[in-house]
Amino acid sequence: MVNDLLACHHRQMGGVLVGREAELDRIGGALVSARGGASRCLLVTGEAGIGKSRLVAEAVGGLTSPDGPGDVLVLTGHAVDMSTGEIPFGVVADTLRDLVRVAGVDVLLPAEREALASLLPGAPPRRSVERVQLLSTFLDLLERLGGERLVVWVVEDLHWADSATRDLVSLAARTLPAGLVIIGTVRTDDPDRTPAAEAALRSYVAGLARTPGCEVVPLPRLSADAVQRQLRDLLGSRPSAEVAGRVERLSDGIPFVVEELAAAAGRPELTTAAAVAAGRIGGLSSEARRLVEAAAIGDGHLRASLLEQVLDVTPEELDAALVEALRAGILTTDHERDTVGFRHALLREATVRETGPGARRSWHRRWAEVLEDNPGVLPPDPALLAVAEHWHQARDVRRALAATVAALPAAERVCRPDEETALWTRILGGFAVLPDASEVAGMPLREAYARALLASGIASHPVRRACVTAAPVEQLPAAMRLIHAMVVSDHGKGEANAYSEERLTEIADLFEESEPDLMAVYAWSSAGSLMTDDLARGERLMERARRAARELGDLRASVMVEARDSYRAQVNGDPQRAAHRLREALDLFGDERWDGVFHLWGNLMWCELVCGRHDEAQRAADEALQRLTHPHLSVHLWEHLVENAAMSWILTGRWTRARALLQESEPWWEDDVRTSNAHLHLLDLLQSGRATGTERWRRQLESPAPGGAPVTDARAVLALAAVEAGDLAGMRTELAPLWGMDRMLMYDDQLWLLVLLAARSEADAAADGPRPDRDAGAAHLQVVDDAAARLRRHGALGEVWPLDLAAQLDRFHGRDARPALRAALEGWERVGHVPDAAVTHLSLAEQEAVHGDREAARHHLAAGREIAERLQARPMLARADALAARHALTSRERRTDAVLTDREVEVLGLVAEGLTNGQIGAKLFMSPKTASVHVSHILAKLGAANRTEAAATARRQGLLG
Structure with a gap:
């Protein structure tokens, strides 16, 4: 029987692969390169039925030895289209299963088996292992195996993969350890894919395609000649001209459709692949039809032993149904892997379409029951999540609620916040329809709602909103309904601050006598963090919430309280206190790696930054980035840390470091x-x-x-x-909506930067001379000044912002701006804002020149130019040149020993020796053009008319040693 099955499987593979010689060569070339040490990632893309999986199977089919893995290890993981997306880590679990099958369980080191236990059949999961640890362990495993032999990791149907698999493929593709080839198949046409999902997939593929070592292998439709070759191979002879023309016309060059139409050659009414697929299914016996329907619903965990139980048949009856389904060209089987699958995804989709909704629910129920009765057949975490999914699709609310609650530990280990929050949405929905939901879920609604709010705290806003709106509002007591209304009204950053003080006080009063449970912690911290009138009571509520969260031992609740307390301090104008609280909390959390803890690190950076304490901000950045093992596997967290770290580096003039981190991060x-x-x-x-x-x-x-x-x-x-x-009118138009925005205080730390951009730009333009739009500039500055008066000021940085603004207003209106500029310069240097200091030096150079102190003007011009050159800031250098020219600040008598950079002194020495730009470039390993730029800067700084005069000035001033 087994041989019969395998023979059927071989016949249904579509015969000889035709028209794909170039694509086979590309994959073969990548494999050859990988053997030579150049690892590769290939994405085979194309529409449904184009032959992506068939091409990959042909390319890698001859790599392994029948007696074992040999020097090439081919591992395959399949993503499966479930109604809510792939079960998290399904592809990774499938790949590990294939690895153990091919190389034996001893291929895993003890530490790897322990970390990956939740993804290995028969192994109890360790609760302490989290998503990033699982992913990083799997990556390290691939790297270790690749050091021993060539590893080819095939990811089938990457378009259906869960977020974990996509993250993993991205990181593996971008790092590509030696000895690894990744081949993913991606379907580019799916009418059921939402526009958002389509855009996300397109962006994902494009991002990978830009990665060095990664290439896209698109599969076009077959040419007419290739269609005829495929048809002859399928039929075993040359078809009649009528049949050949009909197949060529209807198939439109899609190999799968050619196969289907060839199979229907005797039935001319079947003119499409969908019709042929429906015809195949309709021609099955009732037993085979049941098998195919069950397989369509259980795709992703099809095991022969499980199918027997799902169908409630004997092994012999299952074999008979399998043979019929294989002969009909619908299913395939792999005896060695103990798996059953569809010959093509389009056949599975056709089966689902041909299966009525009642039958689909029935099969989901059977799969849920069988998976529950057979623990250990599937990996623990994917099994728990799959059971919950099947009960949900079976529309059995009671069983779905119990199964979803049982799957929560797995979700906490392996799901992204959005995925875990989706489970809580279902749980709250269960409370809305089941009168005894508390008994079924093993927790009261109060606890379920509180835990859902905690889990959704770092989910995306649409997912979080869907979760809270699923709660049965009519069952919530009055106090919880107030909380619910507040959460539902939160449309983004700071929106909840619009909640009235009266309502917040009402929440605090209603929860005054509450026991210290999670709901009370949420309520106390919600009201306490948002109170602006009774700050003392807000502080007491926050402290009460903090103590309760710690007594409950709930990490998420504790993180939430600390995040809210620090946010409360920041929006109330005290980011220094926020930073202090965050540091205390992070010390308490120690080495915790939960996502929420890393959000606190990012918040700490920003609080230190807006206070002007950049040394502290950058120490926090270094520590957080060091703690975030494999940051690319936690992209949303990584970006939170990157954006704040880079901002601090930009403000302090560490532009090379900021650019390196931003450019490293951008592709992710x-x-x-x-x-x-x-x-x-x-x-x-x-x-x-x-x-x-x-x-x-x-x-x-x-x-x-x-x-x-x-x-x-x-x-x-x-x-x-x-x-x-040079478009100041355009600048005004871009900034105008910000000065009257409703939630200015939510953005005041960022708006101060734009206040200075606007003020400096208007003042610079006014200093250049009369302008026809001066009145527009004056009106704009009045609006900016009024807006700045409403913005708060934080720490040492808050002392400098208004000084700089006052100086720019003085410059614009022609007043003596030197006192304000000097104060601003002292402030910028104190907080370490190097670029701001440079800009202020140039403004002081202008003001000193206007008021007749040319020596002071030259000093500030030189100081600003030196920083601009170090930062490679061309606009700033252009402004320095314009100031020098306008005010004739190039006197040859000025001292320059503190002005020339070390590189310029080096170039000046070679100029004094009479070397040309080309000779200087060759000697200092720079281009002649770069040497010319250095010489031009030296002449300008020394006020020299030519190279000879520059050398003489340098000798006179002792600049050449």
């Missing part, structure tokens, strides 16, 4: 409108003055992307781009 984001991308774009403008790609920020304003940069960042990029283009 799924879109290009993140805050980190905005920081990188701003850095580009500051250094080059060129504005490219600004249209993406305009799109972000018109249609904000989830997780994208906030409005302040997008408008900052557009405003600075306008300034660099």
Whole structure:
């Protein structure tokens, strides 16, 4: 019987592969390169039925020895299209199962078996192992195996993969340890895919394609000649012209459709692949039909032993049904792997369409029952999540509720926040329809609702909102309904602050006598963190919540309280206190690696940054990034840390470090409108003055992307781009919506940066001479000044912001700005804002020249130029040159020993020796053009008319040693 099955399987593979010689060569070339040490990642893309899996099977089929893995290890993981997406870690678990089958369980080291236990059949999971640890252990395993032999990891149907698999493939593709080849198949046409999912997949594939060592292998439709060759091979002879023409016309070059139409050659009414698939299913016996339907619902965990129980048949009856299904060209089987699968995903989709909704629910029920009765056949965590999914699809609310609660520990271990929150949405929905939901769930609604709020705290806003709105509001007591209303009204950062003080007081009063449970912790911290009138009571509520969370031993509750308390301090104008509290909390949490803890690290960076304490901010950045093992596996956390660390480095003039981190991070984001991308774009403008790609920020304003940069960042990029283009009217237009926004205090730390951008730009333009738009500039500055008066000031940095603004207003109106500029310069140097100090030096150079102190003007001009050169800030250098020319600040008598950089002194020495630019470049390993730039800067700084005069001045001033 087994041989019969395998023979059927071989016949249904479609005969000889035709028309794919070039693609086979590309995959073969990648494998050859990998043997030579150049690991590769290939994405085989194309529409359904184009032959992606068949191509990969052909390419890797001859790599392994029948007696064992030999020097090549081919591992395969399959993603499966379930109604809510792939079960988390399903592909990884499938790959591990294949590894153990091929190489034996001893291929895993003890530490690997322990860390991956929740993904190995028959192994009890360790609760302490979390998502990132699982992923990093799997990555390390691939690297270790790749050091012993060539490893080919095939990921089938990557378009259906869960977020963990996509993250893993991304990281493996970008790091590509030696000895690894990744081959993923990606379906590019799925009518059931939502526009958002389609955009995310397209972005994901495009991001991978940009990665060195990764390439896309698109499969086009077959040519007419290739269709005829395939048809002849399938039929065993040359078909009639009528049949050949019909198949060629209807198949449209899709190999799977050619196979289906060839199978239906005797039935001309079957003119499409869908019709042929339906015809195949309709021609089955009742036993085989039941098998195919059950397989369609259980795809992803099809084991022969499980199918016997799902169908309630004997092994002999199962074999008979399998033979019929294989002969009908619907199923395939792998005896060695003990698996059954569909010959093609389109056949599974056709089966689901041909199966009525009642039958689908019935099969989901059977799969749930059988998986529950057979623990250990599937890996523990995927099994728990699969059972919950099947009961949910069976529409058995009672069993679904119990199964979903049972799956929560697995979700906490392996799911992303959005995925875990989706389970809580179902749980709350169960309470809405079951009168005894508390008994079924093993917890009262009060606890379930509180835990759902905690779990959803770091989920995306749409998912969080769907979760809380699923709660049965009519069952909530009055106090909890107030909390519910507040959570539902929260549309984003700071929105809940609009909740009235009266309502917050009412919440506090209603929960005054509550026992210290999770709901009380949530209520106390919600009311306490948002109270603005009775700050003393807010402080007491926060302390009460803190003590209760710690007594309950709930990490998530404790993190929530600390996050809210620090946020409370920051929005109340005391980020220094927020930073102090965050440091105390992080010391308490120690080495905890939960996502929420890393959010606290990012918040700590920002609190230190807006206080001007950049040394502390950067120490926090270094520690957090060091703790985040494999940061690419926690992209949302990584970005939170990256954006704040990079901002501190930009403000303090550590632009090389900021650029390196931002450029390293940029390819990992799924879109290009993140805050980190905005920081990188701003850095580009500051250094080059060129504005490219600004249209993406305009799109972000018109249609904000989830997780994208906030409005302040997008408008900052557009405003600075306008300034660099000399378009002050454009800058005013970009910034105008910010000065009257409803939630200014939520963004005041960022708005101060834009206040100074606007004020400096208007003042610089006014200093250049009379302008026809002066009145517009004056009106704009009045609006900016009024807006700044409403913004709060934080720490040492808060002392400098208004000083700089006052100085720019003085400059614009022609008043003596030197006192304010000197105070601002002292402040910028105190907090370590190097670029701001440079800009202020140049403004002081202008003011000193205007008021007749040319020596002081030259000093400030030289100081500003030196920083600008170090930062490679061309716009700043251009301004310095313009100031020097306008005010004739190039006197040859000025001292320059504190002005020339070390590199310029080195170049000046070679100029004094009479070397040309080309000779200088060759001697100092730079291009002649770079040498010329250095010489030009030296002449300008020394006030020399030519190279000879520069050398003489240098000797006279002792600059050449």
